[in-house]
Amino acid sequence: MLDLFDANCALGMVGRPSPAGAFLSAAQLVDHQARFGVSRGLVYHTLALEEHPAVGNALLTEAIADCDTLQPSWLALPHHTGEFPAPATFVDELRSAGVRAVRIFPDHQRFLTDDWVMGDFFAALAGRVPLFWHIERLNAPTARDIHRVCCAHPTLQVVICDVDKMINRTMTPLMRQLPNLWLETGGYRTHRGIEFMATAVGHDRMVFGSKLPWQALGQPHAELAYADVSGAARRAIAADNLERLLAMAAW
Amino acid sequence: MFGTLWRHHAPHAHRHPRDVFAANAIEGDPIEEFVIDVHSHPGPDSGHQGFNHHYLGGGVDDLLRVMDRTGVDVSCFSAHTAIGPDFVRGNALVAGAVRAHPARVVGFAVPNPNYPELAKEELIRRVDDQGFRGIKIHSTNHAYPIHGPNYAPVFEFADDHRLPILSHTFDSPARLKELAARYPNARFIWAHAIGAHVRDPDLAMTVRDLPNVFCEMAGSGNRRGQIEAFVRVAGIESAVFGSDYPVLSQTWQLGNVAHADLSEAEKRKIFSQNIRGVLGL
Numbered sequence: 001m002l003d004l005f006d007a008n009c010a011l012g013m014v015g016r017p018s019p020a021g022a023f024l025s026a027a028q029l030v031d032h033q034a035r036f037g038v039s040r041g042l043v044y045h046t047l048a049l050e051e052h053p054a055v056g057n058a059l060l061t062e063a064i065a066d067c068d069t070l071q072p073s074w075l076a077l078p079h080h081t082g083e084f085p086a087p088a089t090f091v092d093e094l095r096s097a098g099v100r101a102v103r104i105f106p107d108h109q110r111f112l113t114d115d116w117v118m119g120d121f122f123a124a125l126a127g128r129v130p131l132f133w134h135i136e137r138l139n140a141p142t143a144r145d146i147h148r149v150c151c152a153h154p155t156l157q158v159v160i161c162d163v164d165k166m167i168n169r170t171m172t173p174l175m176r177q178l179p180n181l182w183l184e185t186g187g188y189r190t191h192r193g194i195e196f197m198a199t200a201v202g203h204d205r206m207v208f209g210s211k212l213p214w215q216a217l218g219q220p221h222a223e224l225a226y227a228d229v230s231g232a233a234r235r236a237i238a239a240d241n242l243e244r245l246l247a248m249a250a251w
Numbered sequence: 252m253f254g255t256l257w258r259h260h261a262p263h264a265h266r267h268p269r270d271v272f273a274a275n276a277i278e279g280d281p282i283e284e285f286v287i288d289v290h291s292h293p294g295p296d297s298g299h300q301g302f303n304h305h306y307l308g309g310g311v312d313d314l315l316r317v318m319d320r321t322g323v324d325v326s327c328f329s330a331h332t333a334i335g336p337d338f339v340r341g342n343a344l345v346a347g348a349v350r351a352h353p354a355r356v357v358g359f360a361v362p363n364p365n366y367p368e369l370a371k372e373e374l375i376r377r378v379d380d381q382g383f384r385g386i387k388i389h390s391t392n393h394a395y396p397i398h399g400p401n402y403a404p405v406f407e408f409a410d411d412h413r414l415p416i417l418s419h420t421f422d423s424p425a426r427l428k429e430l431a432a433r434y435p436n437a438r439f440i441w442a443h444a445i446g447a448h449v450r451d452p453d454l455a456m457t458v459r460d461l462p463n464v465f466c467e468m469a470g471s472g473n474r475r476g477q478i479e480a481f482v483r484v485a486g487i488e489s490a491v492f493g494s495d496y497p498v499l500s501q502t503w504q505l506g507n508v509a510h511a512d513l514s515e516a517e518k519r520k521i522f523s524q525n526i527r528g529v530l531g532l
């Protein structure tokens with residue numbers, strides 16, 4: 001059975017759960033993941049998304065305090081409104097909490113990723129902590145934002161999360177031109193998509209994710225398990241690439 | 252707070268013994284049981300890839316290779332171009348696949364109701380002469396209403412020939428009920444029924460009482476527990492497996508059903524038993 005490191009999972013209550021519900025504890029999430037061979041998860045708290053990062057990030061620390069297999073990831077916002085720490089302070093908080101991954105949901109949490117909004121934040125993360133950028137759709141503005149941010153901050157490692165299926169024509173040139181860009185596979189349900197990206201861009205540029213608790217894990221699991229790629233490529237996507245990304249963090 | 256209550260040491264996979272479907276899927280092995288995919292749209296193996304988005308392959312030979320990987324024994328083919336611009340060309344492509352791979356391909360003929368005379372000829376030629384065993388309609392792509400007059404002869408043909416009709420929609424549970432009653436010998440397969448059900452929960456309740464209606468499970472990122480919730484209301488007998496290859500991925504859809512929180516016997520019904528007789532397999 002494939003050993004998996006889940007780059008995209010959340011615990012906590014959600015407003016609109018799937019019929020199977022949400023994971024109200026770390027134990028519930030870990031037990032569910034274990035059924036599929038997911039031995040590690042890079043997790044965030046649902047309230048960081050659905051309420052506020054300041055609330056959810058703190059709850060996450062508490063929820064996984066004694067869990068060996070879940071690693072924390074924090075959500076971030078722009079700091080200009082005073083609701084979130086300035087980038088230097090935030091990086092200090094990440095370091096002291098040992099958090100090695102940061103997520104942004106700009107569409108959902110209503111901010112732009114232009115440099116006049118997020119430039120200082122990206123600069124503070126660059127070369128220190130990978131950024132997991134959750135998108136709603138790879139439409140023209142989002143694709144152009146990704147291109148601009150990755151070009152402007154070449155040492156910022158960016159993992160695009162929650163993609164849809166019809167992305168190859170835009171995602172392929174993005175990935176080819178931006179060596180600091182990775183693709184999380186939790187929403188990537190394009191026919192033979194993993195196989196295509198492994199050939200077109202490289203299997204070292206994808207990380208497995210589940211989109212738990214909302215999405216049925218059997219789907220992204222089968223997409224990787226059945227992909228026509230080498231065993232080494234499958235293992236890299238399953239876990240090794242994410243391990244390597246997180247190991248690049250400065251602490 | 253949780254750490255004082257528990258500590259996770261090792262995966263507890265032994266708590267959940269896997270049935271044959273989940274056991275094969277977890278390893279990426281072909282499913283060893285008989286599996287039917289009621290919903291696929293191959294194109295020509297011409298070397299060009301994709302249509303309104305890019306994917307590798309997408310042709311008849313590509314689909315057969317994917318079926319070998321997943322262990323899908325039989326797929327119901329209706330051509331991609333048939334549900335789009337050229338139904339005659341598409342039906343001809345499927346006719347070739349039926350001839351070349353009779354054990355693995357069930358042909359579903361596509362009528363475009365905007366060409367009623369030609370549609371009638373196509374159904375007769377494909378079903379009566381070339382052994383197609385189903386009909387696929389696409390009211391959205393062909394921009395023609397399900398209850399429009401040019402679909403009536405199609406339903407009548409299905410009723411006369413006791414054929415399944417696959418469609419991405421039958422408008423509403425009420426419309427489906429009306430059609431199922433008016434054409435009792437036809438079998439209606441509602442594709443992507445999960446998505447339709449999420450939009451209108453009456454669907455599962457309606458299907459429950461209609462023996463000639465089936466619901467196909469393919470969807471774009473089905474939510475966790477959605478299949479299970481659906482069959483609990485609709486009844487397991489109404490559920491069938493389909494992929495919508497290559498618009499969606501057969502492997503993705505297979506994983507959804509294979510790993511669903513259902514019994515092996517229930518999955519066997521979804522993967523083949525419910526629809527096998529309808530397709531004459």
Ligand SMILES: [Zn+2]
Nearest residue numbers: 290292442495
């Ligand atoms: Zn279809």
